[in-house]
Amino acid sequence: xxxxxxxxxxxxxxxxxxxxxxxxxxxxxxxxxxxxxxxxxxxxxxxxxxxxxxxxxxxxxxxxxxxxxxxxxxxxxxxxxxxxxxxxxxxxxxxxxxxxxxxxxxxxxxxxxxx
Amino acid sequence: xxxxxxxxxxxxxxxxxxxxxxxxxxxxxxxxxxxxxxxxxxxxxxxxxxxxxxxxxxxxxxxxxxxxxxxxxxxxxxxxxxxxxxxxxxxxxxxxxxxxxxxxxxxxxxxx
Numbered sequence: 640x641x642x643x644x645x646x647x648x649x650x651x652x653x654x655x656x657x658x659x660x661x662x663x664x665x666x667x668x669x670x671x672x673x674x675x676x677x678x679x680x681x682x683x684x685x686x687x688x689x690x691x692x693x694x695x696x697x698x699x700x701x702x703x704x705x706x707x708x709x710x711x712x713x714x715x716x717x718x719x720x721x722x723x724x725x726x727x728x729x730x731x732x733x734x735x736x737x738x739x740x741x742x743x744x745x746x747x748x749x750x751x752x753x754x
Numbered sequence: 755x756x757x758x759x760x761x762x763x764x765x766x767x768x769x770x771x772x773x774x775x776x777x778x779x780x781x782x783x784x785x786x787x788x789x790x791x792x793x794x795x796x797x798x799x800x801x802x803x804x805x806x807x808x809x810x811x812x813x814x815x816x817x818x819x820x821x822x823x824x825x826x827x828x829x830x831x832x833x834x835x836x837x838x839x840x841x842x843x844x845x846x847x848x849x850x851x852x853x854x855x856x857x858x859x860x861x862x863x864x865x866x
Binding site for chain 2: 695
């Protein structure tokens with residue numbers, strides 16, 4: 640049973656390009672969370688999704704960022720027209736339900752570098 | 755909004771020594787997680803505490819939540835190099851799903 644799979648592990652984009660980050664949750668998990676870890680800062684919540692639904696996107700920047708979790712396939716975090724300030728580690732976590740008793744399972748993250 | 759402050763920010767200890775990391779919340783905690791992050795990797799779930807006064811242990815790591823549910827401590831006994839990493843406490847959102855507000859972390863180095 641594979642864990643949460645994120646790809647790519649490392650992504651380099653030039654300013655103005657688009658970045659697409661993928662997250663495949665653990666088998667049987669239908670709840671996905673995205674977090675961002677900026678250099679020397681803590682982990683910040685971005686968005687919580689269930690299959691085909693965005694439940695809470697209160698941590699998403701208002702512009703250029705979007706997330707989806709389609710019925711089939713991985714969850715995608717999309718950043719349009721990237722800027723240097725978007726350089727960070729982006730982590731995805733999944734859980735089988737809404738409750739929190741056993742914590743999340745985190746992926747290893749995608750490290751985005753904008754040059 | 756809820757804020758979590760961790761202390762110390764960083765810690766260097768000799769192998770075999772005990773250590774404690776503290777996490778203080780600006781609001782009463784609905785639930786409190788402890789995670790460990792190896793440098794450059796994802797987070798590993800350690801423990802979750804929900805009841806005031808609760809204490810849990812896993813191997814040589816013990817976490818406690820105070821009675822008022824605003825402070826937690828993580829204690830490592832007889833530290834080993836494998837304990838090195840970043841320890842993060844996280845406050846569980848009270849909205850019934852796992853939205854977590856994380857502290858800024860404590861970097862632990864264990865010198866052999």
